[in-house]
Amino acid sequence: MNDHSFGFRTRALHAGTPPDPTTGARAMPIYLTSSFVFDSTEHAAELFALRTYGNIYSRIGNPTVAAFEERMASLEGGLGAVAFASGLAAQLAAVLCVAESGDHIVATASLYGGTVTQFTVTLKRMGIACTLVPGDDPRAIEAAILPNTKLVYTETIGNPTGNVADLEALANIAHAHGLPLVVDNTFASPALCRPIEFGADIVTHSATKFIGGHGTVIAGVLVESGKFPWGAGKHPLLSQPSPGYHDMNFAETFGEYALLMRARVEVLRDVGAALSPMNAFMLLQGLETLPLRMAAHVENARIVANFLRGRDEVSWVKYAELANSPYRTLAAKYLPLGAGAIFTFGLRGGREAGRAFIEALELWSHLANVGDGKSLVIHPASTTHQQLGDEEMLVSGVSPDMVRLSVGREDPSDLLWDLENGLRAATAAAAKSGATV
Ligand SMILES: Cc1ncc(COP(=O)(O)O)c(C=O)c1O
Incomplete structure (x- = not known):
C-alpha cells in the first residue's frame, strides 16, 4: 500500500490502527498497563539508552496512546506526535522543548485565557518571558522578536475573538529569524485546516475539543512537521549535549526526530502529564468521525451566525465567513471548508440582558x-x-457584552428555537433594568 496515498476520511478511520497483530482485534485494544516486561537485561538497557524502539513505562509511551499519536500525525501531515494529558500540557511541552530560563517567546495576543496566563505568569516564573502582540499585522510580530526569542506562537482561529491567523506570513517571518512557528489548531481541527501545509513547524491541540468531540475527555497533543532545522544552533536545548539524558545531543542523534524525541523522553518524562490509554481510545473513536462531524458543525454554525446577524437584539456577530468580517479572505485561504463552529456575538442591553439570555x-x-x-x-x-x-x-479582544457560542450538531431549527427564547428573555430583562435593546 506504500505507493498509494490515502484520503483524509480514510486516515481518520485507519491511521495508526492496523488489526492487532496478537489477537486480531479490529478495534484498537486499550493497553491499560503502567509498564512493560523486558525480554532481557540487555533489551532493557537498549530501551533506556534509546538504541532500540519499544515500550518501557506508560508515562513515556503506550501502544494505545501511540496509535492516537500516529493518527494525529497523519491527519495533520506531520512526521510524528506526542500526546499529553491536556492541551495546556501539550503547549507547555512545545515551549519547554526549545526554551529555558532567560529565553523569550512571541505570541499573538488573542489566545485562550488559560494560554495567556500560562505564558505571561507561569512561564515568567520559570524565567521565560513572553511578548503578546495585539492585532493581526505580522510585521508587529516580527518587531517583537528578540535575540533570545525561541518560537512564534498563534492560534489558527483565536479563542474567543475568531480572528484567523495569516499562517503563511507568520511562518515566513519566524523562519527568516531561525524560529519555529507553533500553531494551536484546536478551533479548526485538521479537518478544516492543516497548518503544516502553510509552513507551521509544530501544531498543538486541546484534543478535549473537536478531536474527542463528545465532551468526555481532557487531552492534548503536539504534532511536528519534521522540517525544522533543530541543529542549526538557535536552539541549544536540541543542538547541545543534554544533562537530562546522559549528555545526548538530540539533533545529532535523531535528526528530524530531535524535537519529538526530546518532547517524549525529557519533557513528558519530567513534567509527567501523560495521556491515559483509556482516554487515547476515546480520542481514536472521536477521530473516526472527525471529518463528518466538522462538516455538520460548520453547516449549523453558518445557520446560527446568519440568524443572529439579522436580529435587532444583537449588536455584532464575529464569524469569519460573514460578508463584513475582516477575516473573510484569510478564512477562504486557510479554512476553505468552513471557518469552524465557535464564534462570538454582542448582546445589546448590558450585563442583565446577557445573564437573562444565558439563563x-x-x-x-x-x-x-x-x-x-x-x-x-x-x-x-x-x-x-x-x-x-x-x-x-x-x-485579548474580550468585551463585556461578548457571548461565545460553540455550535453543535443538533437540528438547527431546535437551536434557533432556543436562541429565540433567549433573545426574548434578554429583551425583557433589559427593559426591566432600563437599558435599551
Ligand atoms: C484554543 C485552546 N487551546 C488550548 C486550550 C487548553 O486545553 P485543555 O483544556 O485541554 O488543557 C483550550 C481550552 O479551552 C483552548 O480553547
Missing part, C-alpha cells in the same frame, strides 16, 4: 468548553478570561 437557554449548555457535539454557550469576560486584567482582556 433562558434550555438546549444550549452553559459551561466552560467548546467543540462538543452538543451546543454550548458562555460569557468569556466573567469566566474563561476572568483572570485577565482589564487591559489584557481588551488586548
Whole structure:
C-alpha cells in the first residue's frame, strides 16, 4: 500500500490502527498497563539508552496512546506526535522543548485565557518571558522578536475573538529569524485546516475539543512537521549535549526526530502529564468521525451566525465567513471548508440582558468548553478570561457584552428555537433594568 496515498476520511478511520497483530482485534485494544516486561537485561538497557524502539513505562509511551499519536500525525501531515494529558500540557511541552530560563517567546495576543496566563505568569516564573502582540499585522510580530526569542506562537482561529491567523506570513517571518512557528489548531481541527501545509513547524491541540468531540475527555497533543532545522544552533536545548539524558545531543542523534524525541523522553518524562490509554481510545473513536462531524458543525454554525446577524437584539456577530468580517479572505485561504463552529456575538442591553439570555437557554449548555457535539454557550469576560486584567482582556479582544457560542450538531431549527427564547428573555430583562435593546 506504500505507493498509494490515502484520503483524509480514510486516515481518520485507519491511521495508526492496523488489526492487532496478537489477537486480531479490529478495534484498537486499550493497553491499560503502567509498564512493560523486558525480554532481557540487555533489551532493557537498549530501551533506556534509546538504541532500540519499544515500550518501557506508560508515562513515556503506550501502544494505545501511540496509535492516537500516529493518527494525529497523519491527519495533520506531520512526521510524528506526542500526546499529553491536556492541551495546556501539550503547549507547555512545545515551549519547554526549545526554551529555558532567560529565553523569550512571541505570541499573538488573542489566545485562550488559560494560554495567556500560562505564558505571561507561569512561564515568567520559570524565567521565560513572553511578548503578546495585539492585532493581526505580522510585521508587529516580527518587531517583537528578540535575540533570545525561541518560537512564534498563534492560534489558527483565536479563542474567543475568531480572528484567523495569516499562517503563511507568520511562518515566513519566524523562519527568516531561525524560529519555529507553533500553531494551536484546536478551533479548526485538521479537518478544516492543516497548518503544516502553510509552513507551521509544530501544531498543538486541546484534543478535549473537536478531536474527542463528545465532551468526555481532557487531552492534548503536539504534532511536528519534521522540517525544522533543530541543529542549526538557535536552539541549544536540541543542538547541545543534554544533562537530562546522559549528555545526548538530540539533533545529532535523531535528526528530524530531535524535537519529538526530546518532547517524549525529557519533557513528558519530567513534567509527567501523560495521556491515559483509556482516554487515547476515546480520542481514536472521536477521530473516526472527525471529518463528518466538522462538516455538520460548520453547516449549523453558518445557520446560527446568519440568524443572529439579522436580529435587532444583537449588536455584532464575529464569524469569519460573514460578508463584513475582516477575516473573510484569510478564512477562504486557510479554512476553505468552513471557518469552524465557535464564534462570538454582542448582546445589546448590558450585563442583565446577557445573564437573562444565558439563563433562558434550555438546549444550549452553559459551561466552560467548546467543540462538543452538543451546543454550548458562555460569557468569556466573567469566566474563561476572568483572570485577565482589564487591559489584557481588551488586548485579548474580550468585551463585556461578548457571548461565545460553540455550535453543535443538533437540528438547527431546535437551536434557533432556543436562541429565540433567549433573545426574548434578554429583551425583557433589559427593559426591566432600563437599558435599551
Ligand atoms: C484554543 C485552546 N487551546 C488550548 C486550550 C487548553 O486545553 P485543555 O483544556 O485541554 O488543557 C483550550 C481550552 O479551552 C483552548 O480553547
